[in-house]
Amino acid sequence: MSRQSDNKITALYCRLSRDDELQGDSNSIVNQKAILSKYAKENGFKNTLFFVDDGYSGANFDRPSWNELVEKIENGEVATLIVKDMSRLGRDYLRVGLYTDVLFPEKGVRFIAISNGVDSAQQQENDFTPFLNIINEWYCRDTSKKIRAVMKSKGEAGEHLCTNPPYGYMKDPDNKKRWIVDEAAAEVVKRIFALCLEGYGPSQIARILKEDKVITPTIHFQRTDRATRNTPPDNPYNWTGDTIADILERPEYQGHTVNFKTYKQSYKSKKTCYNPKEKQLVFENTHEAIIDADTWELVQELRKNKRRPTRTGKTNLFSGIVRCADCGEKLYYCTSKNFEARQDHFVCSTSRLKGKEVCPTHFIRAVVLEQGVLAHMRLVIACVSTHEERFRKAMGAKQKAEAKKELAAKQRQLTQAERRIEELDRIFKRIYEDNANGKISDSRFQMLSDDYEQEQEELREKLLQLNEEIIQQEEQAENIDRFIDKVRKYLDLDELTPAVLNDMVKAVYVHTPDKSNEHREQQIDIL
Incomplete structure (x- = not known):
């Protein structure tokens, strides 16, 4: 029988992602509610209140009802939190651990995950809880890999991977997989290439189109009832140099399909990265060309002379993998021959280039980052190696x-x-x-x-x-044994090296420091 203050609530939390919907009714919101209601009633929990996030991934913790629930927990309004299983809370084991091991105990919240047999009031039974979090995150990564495999198959077959055709084209009403020329927009594209051949740069071309009151691509899509993720500008003629540059660099205007131009570093990241040309696939003459090959090549030759930011050439242990958690850009490695090792540090490149008002500095000392990553890797290695057979069985059962x-x-x-x-x-x-x-x-x-x-x-x-x-x-190869083999290589990990980081870590995201409680705390996400 549960005990709780009469004025505190028992929070019943449900979450369903789009991937969960594909698995049938076992994880449906209706089913979760039924399980939670039954459990609360049978175990005497009072003042129950549902918090439901429908359609939100477990890797994303920015969920409306979850945010509301966390606020109530922080305000001391929650006595008990009950979920169907650990994965409903989330699939990022670091973030889940932050709640289950820090916030909930600090606020006196009893946490129960029914299917996993987790109850913080029975602490001796919860030794495996952190490991469940690792399994849930591993599953999230595995699902992401499967989705990427399907997209790879489509892309290699020459199918268009983008949802919407680029400005200048539209979907054929009779065959949605086929692109046809959008005559009104195509005329603007031709004009942009012609102005470039005349020697105008992207910013100058944008200014000309703005003065001539040519509507932007976003407004054009809006007026032709085509979906767009971009927010319509206040000024419908507000062309930018970046938009012009993007149009001038698109091979699609030659009538080609180009796949795998972009990618994301992980399922957690919202930052879009660009593949080098050698990793892209080009399928020629898949649709009508707007720009002929000679014009295209000449424009590209002219564009080669544009200024690009120069590289410092400075190398460091985390070169290329440490990024800002807010804007997704790389962190600059700041050092000097006059610096002691403890003075070397990282700062956000956006903050350095555009100012703190655009993005905070995300300052972190290199030695602190190195110690934090090393401690995290040791924890994961110890957990997996100690429970190797349980890890293999649990992941094998989930995969099967x-x-x-x-x-x-x-x-x-x-x-x-x-x-x-x-x-x-x-x-x-x-x-x-x-x-x-x-x-x-x-x-x-x-x-x-x-x-x-x-x-x-x-x-x-x-x-x-x-x-x-x-x-x-x-025929999907088992990834579990490969992961365990990697862990075995680093059982006696004493220090970080570039080889270790490249083998085990895809990216490190540094958050803004929190100084609200007189101590400087800084979250680091390691993928």
Whole structure:
């Protein structure tokens, strides 16, 4: 039977991501609510209040109801927090650990994860809780890899990976996978290239278009009922040099499809990075060109002379992997021959270039960063090596269960597509006979046959894609043993080296220091 202050609440927290929705009803909000309500009632918890975040990833902690719940916890309004399982709280084990091991105990909040048997009131039973957090984050990373594999398959087949065509093109109403020329926008694109050939730079071209009251791409998309993520500017003619430069550098205007131009460093990062050209795939003549090849090449030669920021050439232990958690840009490594080792530090490049009002400095001493990363790596290595068999079994079971669900779903889609293709064959045969017997006109027959043939072609493409995804799922190499093998290599890790960091760490994100409680605290995310 639970005990709690009469004026404090029992928080029942539910979370469902889009990935969870694909797995069926077991994790649905309705199911979570039923489990939590039953548990609270059977165990005598009073003053229950639901907090629900529907459609939010476990890797993202900026959720409306979660933020509201944390605020109530910090205000001392919560006696107990109950979730269906640890992954509902989140899949970032560092952040989850911050709540379960620091905030909840500090605020006297009892934490219960029903399916995992976690109850902070029974502390001796919770030794495995940090390990559950590691498993949940590992699962989140694994899911991200599967999604990337599907996108890789599409991209290598020459399909457009971007949701919307670039300015100057639009989707064919009769075939959404095909791009056709948007005549009004294409004329503006041609003008931009012509102005560049005349010697105008991006900022000058932007100024000319603004003066001539040419609407921006965002406004054009808005007026033609096309979705855009960009916020419409107050001035519909407010072209920028960056927009012009982006248009001048797009190979798509030659009629080519370019895939894998961008990537994200991890599933946690919102920062878009650009792949070098040698890692991009180009499929030529996939749609009508707006700019001819000669004009394109000449413009690119002219653009080569633009000024670029110079590199300092300075190297450091974290070169290329330490970034600002707010803006995503790299941190500058600041040192001098007059500095002692303890004086070397990192600061946000955005803050240094644009000022603290744009982004805080995120100042952190190099020695502090090194000590923090080393301590974190030792903790993970110790946890996995100590519970190696439990880690392997837990991850193996999770992978097997998820793979079974995904394969079943894909097999259902495959069967449905095959049945529809067979049905279309029968329909096509029937309308052919009706046309031959004079029951339908030639024009009607042609229209129907074109529609059915296009649907069949799309279904055949879907079949190829599904078969490839099923093969990838069935042949997916086990990543668990590779991860454990890496851990074994560093059981006696004493110091960080570039080789160790490159092997184990993808990125380090440094947050703004928190000085609110008279002590300087700084969060570091290590991927």
